[in-house]
Amino acid sequence: MASFVQYPADHPFPIQNLPYGVFSTDGVASTRPGVAIGDFILDLDAVSRSEWFVDAGVEAEVFQKGTLDPLVASSPESWPLVRAFITRLLSPTSPLKANARAYLVPRETATMHLPITIGDYTDYYASYEHAYNCGVLIRGPENAIQPNWKHLPVAYHGRASSVVVSGTPFHRPTGQILDKVGDKQPIFAPCRRLDYELELAFIYGGAPTKLGSRLSPSEARKHIFGYTLMNDWSARDIQTWEYVPLGPFLSKNFCTTISPWIVSPEALEPFKTKQYDHDPKLLPYLDDPEGFGFDVPLTIEIKTPESGAYAHVSTSNTQHTYYTFAQMLAHHSATGCPLRPSDMLGSGTLSAPRPDGLGSLLERSKMGREPFELDASRKDMTFLRDGDSVKFSAVVKAPGGWSVGFGECEGTVLPAVPFEG
Amino acid sequence: MASFVQYPADHPFPIQNLPYGVFSTDGVASTRPGVAIGDFILDLDAVSRSEWFVDAGVEAEVFQKGTLDPLVASSPESWPLVRAFITRLLSPTSPLKANARAYLVPRETATMHLPITIGDYTDYYASYEHAYNCGVLIRGPENAIQPNWKHLPVAYHGRASSVVVSGTPFHRPTGQILDKVGDKQPIFAPCRRLDYELELAFIYGGAPTKLGSRLSPSEARKHIFGYTLMNDWSARDIQTWEYVPLGPFLSKNFCTTISPWIVSPEALEPFKTKQYDHDPKLLPYLDDPEGFGFDVPLTIEIKTPESGAYAHVSTSNTQHTYYTFAQMLAHHSATGCPLRPSDMLGSGTLSAPRPDGLGSLLERSKMGREPFELDASRKDMTFLRDGDSVKFSAVVKAPGGWSVGFGECEGTVLPAVPFEG
Numbered sequence: 001m002a003s004f005v006q007y008p009a010d011h012p013f014p015i016q017n018l019p020y021g022v023f024s025t026d027g028v029a030s031t032r033p034g035v036a037i038g039d040f041i042l043d044l045d046a047v048s049r050s051e052w053f054v055d056a057g058v059e060a061e062v063f064q065k066g067t068l069d070p071l072v073a074s075s076p077e078s079w080p081l082v083r084a085f086i087t088r089l090l091s092p093t094s095p096l097k098a099n100a101r102a103y104l105v106p107r108e109t110a111t112m113h114l115p116i117t118i119g120d121y122t123d124y125y126a127s128y129e130h131a132y133n134c135g136v137l138i139r140g141p142e143n144a145i146q147p148n149w150k151h152l153p154v155a156y157h158g159r160a161s162s163v164v165v166s167g168t169p170f171h172r173p174t175g176q177i178l179d180k181v182g183d184k185q186p187i188f189a190p191c192r193r194l195d196y197e198l199e200l201a202f203i204y205g206g207a208p209t210k211l212g213s214r215l216s217p218s219e220a221r222k223h224i225f226g227y228t229l230m231n232d233w234s235a236r237d238i239q240t241w242e243y244v245p246l247g248p249f250l251s252k253n254f255c256t257t258i259s260p261w262i263v264s265p266e267a268l269e270p271f272k273t274k275q276y277d278h279d280p281k282l283l284p285y286l287d288d289p290e291g292f293g294f295d296v297p298l299t300i301e302i303k304t305p306e307s308g309a310y311a312h313v314s315t316s317n318t319q320h321t322y323y324t325f326a327q328m329l330a331h332h333s334a335t336g337c338p339l340r341p342s343d344m345l346g347s348g349t350l351s352a353p354r355p356d357g358l359g360s361l362l363e364r365s366k367m368g369r370e371p372f373e374l375d376a377s378r379k380d381m382t383f384l385r386d387g388d389s390v391k392f393s394a395v396v397k398a399p400g401g402w403s404v405g406f407g408e409c410e411g412t413v414l415p416a417v418p419f420e421g
Numbered sequence: 422m423a424s425f426v427q428y429p430a431d432h433p434f435p436i437q438n439l440p441y442g443v444f445s446t447d448g449v450a451s452t453r454p455g456v457a458i459g460d461f462i463l464d465l466d467a468v469s470r471s472e473w474f475v476d477a478g479v480e481a482e483v484f485q486k487g488t489l490d491p492l493v494a495s496s497p498e499s500w501p502l503v504r505a506f507i508t509r510l511l512s513p514t515s516p517l518k519a520n521a522r523a524y525l526v527p528r529e530t531a532t533m534h535l536p537i538t539i540g541d542y543t544d545y546y547a548s549y550e551h552a553y554n555c556g557v558l559i560r561g562p563e564n565a566i567q568p569n570w571k572h573l574p575v576a577y578h579g580r581a582s583s584v585v586v587s588g589t590p591f592h593r594p595t596g597q598i599l600d601k602v603g604d605k606q607p608i609f610a611p612c613r614r615l616d617y618e619l620e621l622a623f624i625y626g627g628a629p630t631k632l633g634s635r636l637s638p639s640e641a642r643k644h645i646f647g648y649t650l651m652n653d654w655s656a657r658d659i660q661t662w663e664y665v666p667l668g669p670f671l672s673k674n675f676c677t678t679i680s681p682w683i684v685s686p687e688a689l690e691p692f693k694t695k696q697y698d699h700d701p702k703l704l705p706y707l708d709d710p711e712g713f714g715f716d717v718p719l720t721i722e723i724k725t726p727e728s729g730a731y732a733h734v735s736t737s738n739t740q741h742t743y744y745t746f747a748q749m750l751a752h753h754s755a756t757g758c759p760l761r762p763s764d765m766l767g768s769g770t771l772s773a774p775r776p777d778g779l780g781s782l783l784e785r786s787k788m789g790r791e792p793f794e795l796d797a798s799r800k801d802m803t804f805l806r807d808g809d810s811v812k813f814s815a816v817v818k819a820p821g822g823w824s825v826g827f828g829e830c831e832g833t834v835l836p837a838v839p840f841e842g
Contacts, residue, residue: 120582146666147605147665152663154666154670155667155670160541164632170633171633176569191756211583214838244567244575245567246546246575247669250753250758253758254756334595334596334671335595335671336594336676417757419705
């Protein structure tokens with residue numbers, strides 16, 4: 001399958017990918033939904049107002065509200081129709097070819113925005129390797145995995161208001177920490193253990209569920225609109241002090257970054273892989289015999305202000321969730337919690353079972369006890385310093401020869417805001 | 422101060438109260454914001470479209486969107502102006518008096534709705550007595566209060582999608598629980614320890630804060646739009662199993678009920694009381710020398726299906742928060758988390774230091790170990806059974822002779838939804 005838009009064979013945004021995003025351009029006040037194709041963005045708002053908008057699977061106004069929310073809220077049955085429509089529109093025989101300039105925006109001229117208006121945001125803890133690594137660091141290998149972990153996808157509610165799009169810098173958080181281990185009196189000081197967490201987020205779409213209703217994994221899977229890269233920036237020292245007994249709060253809600261592109265389940269079909277074996281067996285409400293993972297490598301790079309160039313840190317993989325995404329959603333609805341379109345759910349840190357596959361600095365530096373060499377500019381890396389940038393990316397090659405990319409999830413640490421008390 | 426609307430001297434909604442809500446009436450599709458006055462609701466949407474809408478402090482369209490969100494998002498400086506306008510409109514000399522039928526809706530004919538579109542919802546754990554009681558039950562009196570508790574208002578992010586208005590029934594949640602203490606394999610079964618939590622919620626209003634910005638308690642206080650009663654229904658057995666290490670999740674997100682009326686800080690002025698002494702001293706970012714609590718009694722009643730009448734269980738008080746509401750908000754912003762208008766924040770269970778002042782059944786029944794007599798129909802009360810209703814209410818008499826009521830926060834437990842797996 002080809003497109004009239006030209007791009008190299010290994011381009012992350014070929015016609016087989018078609019990730020959704022929201023963009024704006026200079027001189028136009030409003031944001032518009034679009035689809036990445038090669039080095040361009042197909043302007044879906046413009047398309048929806050054109051004569052080419054025929055058999056699109058949804059009404060034109062779905063693309064005229066400035067966000068992807070109306071598409072996400074549309075029936076899941078419509079999503080493949082919209083994808084087929086866009087594929088036709090970008091095919092070599094498309095009538096759009098002669099009018100491409102009116103509908104295709106060079107990506108380098110666009111500013112990307114949060115693609116959806118996140119209602120509720122939930123974060124899981126679903127990577128066995130990450131849970132095991134953290135458990136070993138905190139409790140030792142004997143008790144690394146806690147009793148509930150292999151029975152349910154542990155999760156907490158996150159903060160939707162602090163989710164930002166890739167490229168948004170944020171200040172090092174200031175909060176209550178213990179100056180020395182064993183102190184009883186905390187201090188209010190800039191975080192000293194600022195970390196990232198490599199995650200894959202997914203978006204709930206379609207009709208909301210009602211209070212008290214429950215989805216099976218196979219029902220839940222149909223509601224997954226797409227996937228995006230996520231960095232759940234974490235303040236480890238603030239977390240250690242605050243999280244007893246109700247879980248992380250300020251240590252997680254100062255910034256969460258997502259990539260601007262949402263990759264559809266259909267684009268990820270070629271990368272399906274076997275799900276984890278579950279021993280002990282999961283309870284029947286989590287039964288997901290058709291469940292699968294995705295084999296998509298995820299890379300982490302860090303750029304120090306001294307070097308100015310990204311250095312590779314880890315390569316993990318989206319397949320490292322012990323629970324399928326459908327099981328995570330099914331569990332979420334088990335007690336009757338309503339799910340609403342544009343809810344976002346994070347996988348939790350995705351660590352691979354290799355020293356060079358760890359999804360956080362906590363694991364990589366063994367809680368800061370084992371500094372490592374990032375590059376010539378940072379030979380004693382433990383946690384993030386001011387000016388450091390972190391970039392997650394994912395590009396995977398399909399058996400058919402094309403590549404599928406997720407775009408980038410990037411952020412830079414600004415100095416803490418001084419406290420003038 | 423009197424109104425042309427007639428009501429008894431001890432009515433919970435006199436002209437000194439004026440709580441805001443959102444209502445609908447038969448035959449009218451849309452919801453409208455209103456203010457309770459005696460047994461009526463002043464229809465603010467209708468008023469905003471009338472010739473009487475003069476010097477109201479905000480534009481007319483603020484009342485024409487079907488929710489209170491635009492008013493909550495308006496400048497805090499405008500709120501007293503709106504209140505003064507409504508007070509004039511309801512005064513004995515008001516021109517509205519001759520046209521009252523067009524603007525006053527009998528409350529008994531109205532259906533109440535969620536007053537705001539909650540963005541993010543945060544729940545604190547701010548009552549010393551509740552934290553102490555729970556600590557004693559779980560860890561014994563020596564270690565009842567955990568090391569961080571007296572230094573920061575412990576909190577977690579809750580689920581906005583499961584917040585409902587008073588009167589909404591909900592199904593007993595089904596989730597993972599341990600059949601017997603010490604079991605390693607959980608079962609998926611209806612909750613056996615369904616509880617309520619008596620809370621006061623407050624609403625953030627005014628301009629959103631930016632990522633990275635921080636509010637002092639005195640700045641934060643200006644952003645409190647108002648207060649409402651809240652029941653943070655809790656599944657204790659689901660919570661015990663799931664909450665390690667990231668806090669409560671499904672045990673809290675199956676239903677959270679709020680009363681339909683939002684009481685303004687001005688209506689609560691007569692009930693200000695001294696804040697708690699803080700020993701150890703709080704860190705400077707939480708300094709709130711002008712801080713205060715409110716002395717408002719809160720009552721809990723339960724109605725069993727066998728009796729059909731409410732029986733009194735507890736009387737607590739809104740003053741039982743160790744931290745002021747302004748301190749809770751200031752803490753929330755400490756690391757730079759954005760606060761947005763219509764965010765809701767709960768106090769945590771409010772228990773008074775008296776056996777008849779406990780805010781949860783967990784405390785009242787000592788984790789179910791000490792059943793108590795509710796009434797003739799339930800001599801062995803521990804946790805909630807199917808068909809039980811719980812009602813929170815609050816009416817307080819001001820020194821000036823009038824009363825201020827919060828309305829009711831009520832819900833009924835329906836049987837669990839069967840699992841057909």
